[in-house]
Amino acid sequence: MYQAIIGRVLWHLHASWGSSFVLDEILAIAYLVGVVMSVYYIKSYMRLWSVPGMIAVSLLASCGEGDGEVDDSLPSCEEDTRDDEFVVGIEKTGEAGFTLAILDSLPAPPAKGDNQWSVELRDASGTLMPGYALEVAPFMPDHGHGTGVTAIVTDDGDGAYTINPVNFFMPGYWETTITVVDEGPTDSEDDDIDIDSMVFKFCVEG
């Protein structure tokens, strides 16, 4: 894209140099300025709508309101009825019948900041299922944002996986969607298949 733009600018400049009309040169310079300005505008627009940008914008819009005041528009964790109470072995079953159990959480219960989860994956018949990829996506539905910290998943064999970190960077109600993915025979994402997904719901204290 940049080569094409630069090529067109050079062509215009060449055309203007080749003639004796001052007007051509003025047009070429105006064109160059226009291209630079529009590229800069598009880049800044894209930066605004990138994931960190969206998080920053939604944080400014929703999480930053009421500086120094107690925000009582949202329930505290004690009042929140949407969350799961954490117990060792808490499990969720997806629509395809796969079950994911959290066998250990550091810390327990899950808290603000980075959490490490040891989980176990079984299929609908209860068989332990190693060899899948898990995609972990914490999300705050009240604020409409996720986290910028990517969870790294390790396949420990025999259906056991370690997820670290599950990042809850602010207090409140978080829904963590874990998607079970069959990555297929190649490294390419083209042959990835989503097998099942489950949602864990935890409210973390400030």
Ligand SMILES: [Cu+2]
């Ligand atoms: Cu938030």
